[in-house]
Amino acid sequence: MPADPLRGAAAIVGLGITPQGKVFHTGALGFAVDAVKLALDDAGLAREDIDGLLLNPGLAWADLGMGSFQLQQAMGLRNLRLSATMNLGGATACAMIQHASQAIAAGLATTVVCVFSDMPLKPPAPKGDRASAASAYGFARGWEQAYGFFGVNAMYALVARRHMHRYGTSQDHLGAVAVGQRRWATLNPAAQLRDQPLTLDDYHRSRWIVEPFHLFDCCLVSNGGLAVIVTGAERARNLRRPPVYLWGMGQGHLGGDPADTLTSGAVLAREPAFRMAEITLRDVDVVELYDCYTFTVIVTLEDYGFCAKGEGGPFAAEQVTGPGGRVAVNTGGGQLASFYMWGMTPVSEAVIQLRGDGGARQVPRHDVALVSGNGGILSTHSTLILSRLPS
Amino acid sequence: MSAVPKPLPQITPEMAPFWEAARRHELMVQRCRGCGTRRFPARELCSRCLSRDAGWERVSGHGQVFSFAIMHQVYHPAFADAVPYAIVVVELEEGARVLSNLVDCPTADVAIGLPVEVVFEDVAPDVTLPKFRPRRAAA
Numbered sequence: 001m002p003a004d005p006l007r008g009a010a011a012i013v014g015l016g017i018t019p020q021g022k023v024f025h026t027g028a029l030g031f032a033v034d035a036v037k038l039a040l041d042d043a044g045l046a047r048e049d050i051d052g053l054l055l056n057p058g059l060a061w062a063d064l065g066m067g068s069f070q071l072q073q074a075m076g077l078r079n080l081r082l083s084a085t086m087n088l089g090g091a092t093a094c095a096m097i098q099h100a101s102q103a104i105a106a107g108l109a110t111t112v113v114c115v116f117s118d119m120p121l122k123p124p125a126p127k128g129d130r131a132s133a134a135s136a137y138g139f140a141r142g143w144e145q146a147y148g149f150f151g152v153n154a155m156y157a158l159v160a161r162r163h164m165h166r167y168g169t170s171q172d173h174l175g176a177v178a179v180g181q182r183r184w185a186t187l188n189p190a191a192q193l194r195d196q197p198l199t200l201d202d203y204h205r206s207r208w209i210v211e212p213f214h215l216f217d218c219c220l221v222s223n224g225g226l227a228v229i230v231t232g233a234e235r236a237r238n239l240r241r242p243p244v245y246l247w248g249m250g251q252g253h254l255g256g257d258p259a260d261t262l263t264s265g266a267v268l269a270r271e272p273a274f275r276m277a278e279i280t281l282r283d284v285d286v287v288e289l290y291d292c293y294t295f296t297v298i299v300t301l302e303d304y305g306f307c308a309k310g311e312g313g314p315f316a317a318e319q320v321t322g323p324g325g326r327v328a329v330n331t332g333g334g335q336l337a338s339f340y341m342w343g344m345t346p347v348s349e350a351v352i353q354l355r356g357d358g359g360a361r362q363v364p365r366h367d368v369a370l371v372s373g374n375g376g377i378l379s380t381h382s383t384l385i386l387s388r389l390p391s
Numbered sequence: 392m393s394a395v396p397k398p399l400p401q402i403t404p405e406m407a408p409f410w411e412a413a414r415r416h417e418l419m420v421q422r423c424r425g426c427g428t429r430r431f432p433a434r435e436l437c438s439r440c441l442s443r444d445a446g447w448e449r450v451s452g453h454g455q456v457f458s459f460a461i462m463h464q465v466y467h468p469a470f471a472d473a474v475p476y477a478i479v480v481v482e483l484e485e486g487a488r489v490l491s492n493l494v495d496c497p498t499a500d501v502a503i504g505l506p507v508e509v510v511f512e513d514v515a516p517d518v519t520l521p522k523f524r525p526r527r528a529a530a
Contacts, residue, residue: 142406144490145467147490
């Protein structure tokens with residue numbers, strides 16, 4: 001079969017990560033601007049080099065219609081040939097990079113910045129009012145508030161409980177994911193929980209949020225921004241940092257009730273992505289999976305075929321995904337222990353690893369990375385296969 | 392007793408028949424007139440046959456727990472004294488899945504497959520919440 005012309009045709013050349021977590025000095029738009037500036041500096045590019053802008057607006061963008069245009073105006077960008085605001089939830093990051101590479105291949109644009117930002121955390125109230133610590137993810141819809149059904153945690157918990165019932169996934173299994181990723185986080189100076197090692201006992205002792213989720217089953221909702229710049233392979237080779245080439249990509253959106261499927265869209269997205277990349281799972285050195293919850297990692301490991309369907313829990317419990325393990329998964333600590341920037345968190349860690357910038361957490365062999373994005377309640381899914389090698 | 396009252400359901404025109412039935416202590420779900428699929432909550436379209444034609448139908452209120460989550464975190468001050476409490480998705484004998492609370496049951500005893508029946512909680516003069524409890528043996 002002939003090679004896919006898009007394989008290796010574009011690369012990520014710039015990465016910008018603003019301060020993450022409980023940071024309140026600006027807003028969603030300001031974080032986006034800062035992230036783009038950092039990505040431009042990283043790439044050695046100027047504002048004038050950008051001719052494409054893709055924005056994934058976080059919750060705090062809700063009232064800012066035409067988000068990518070708002071960002072363009074805020075940044076004084078002129079003469080864009082591509083602009084779009086995209087929202088597949090946590091699957092958007094990988095999808096934006098896919099669309100950027102396609103637009104570049106089609107000649108629509110040459111240099112596309114893809115950005116996410118959000119400000120779901122409110123500044124702490126003067127008197128330590130507990131309500132002010134709530135994040136924007138604790139919302140309720142219409143009539144559901146009457147039943148005390150609040151927040152994304154509860155929606156995911158209903159699906160996780162079905163997986164536990166059907167496959168025997170246990171609280172220990174969920175905890176194993178939290179423990180494994182925390183081990184990575186202790187090696188990542190940028191991780192918010194870098195100074196808080198976690199044992200399985202600690203996990204079980206942590207407070208319940210929505211059972212079966214403990215505190216440490218849930219990602220670290222964060223304020224901040226994150227941007228990457230995508231350009232054609234030829235231009236990529238002449239920029240400041242080593243290019244991270246786009247080898248494979250795919251999307252998969254199953255629809256229906258995730259409590260029935262207990263499956264992510266990876267089952268649709270993986271095949272085209274791996275076919276395009278001309279590799280198999282065995283060729284992957286670094287795995288960055290979307291981890292809004294520990295449970296999401298278990299499902300995603302199953303759906304990419306790291307283990308059989310339903311075996312994600314026991315697989316995680318083998319503790320083969322932490323530092324020094326057989327499969328390096330979420331090597332920066334992920335969204336559970338580092339920061340939550342929707343799908344940009346796994347993308348950014350893949351770029352860091354493929355560049356060899358991982359420091360104490362650097363995976364020794366780092367030629368190929370698998371990245372997943374997941375939005376809604378296992379509702380949307382996207383895949384990237386990235387490499388530091390051009391082909 | 393919490394100082395803050397629990398929020399009442401936002402009653403949309405689409406869901407009004409459900410809440411009107413609840414006030415009469417009846418449980419109703421929407422049923423597609425195109426293909427007969429029962430659904431909850433109310434929707435304009437049937438996602439199976441795309442028909443807009445639908446009516447409301449009284450159901451037995453019997454079913455079993457399809458999934459559940461125990462709420463510990465307080466997301467709203469009115470629930471501060473209520474935690475931990477059970478959110479359940481009940482699969483009705485007639486097919487639709489209804490999100491509600493399980494009452495009269497310790498949270499440790501909630502389980503998938505538990506047979507349940509509807510009960511009605513009058514929370515305001517004109518608002519009644521259908522909830523579920525473990526099914527009692529028929530008299």
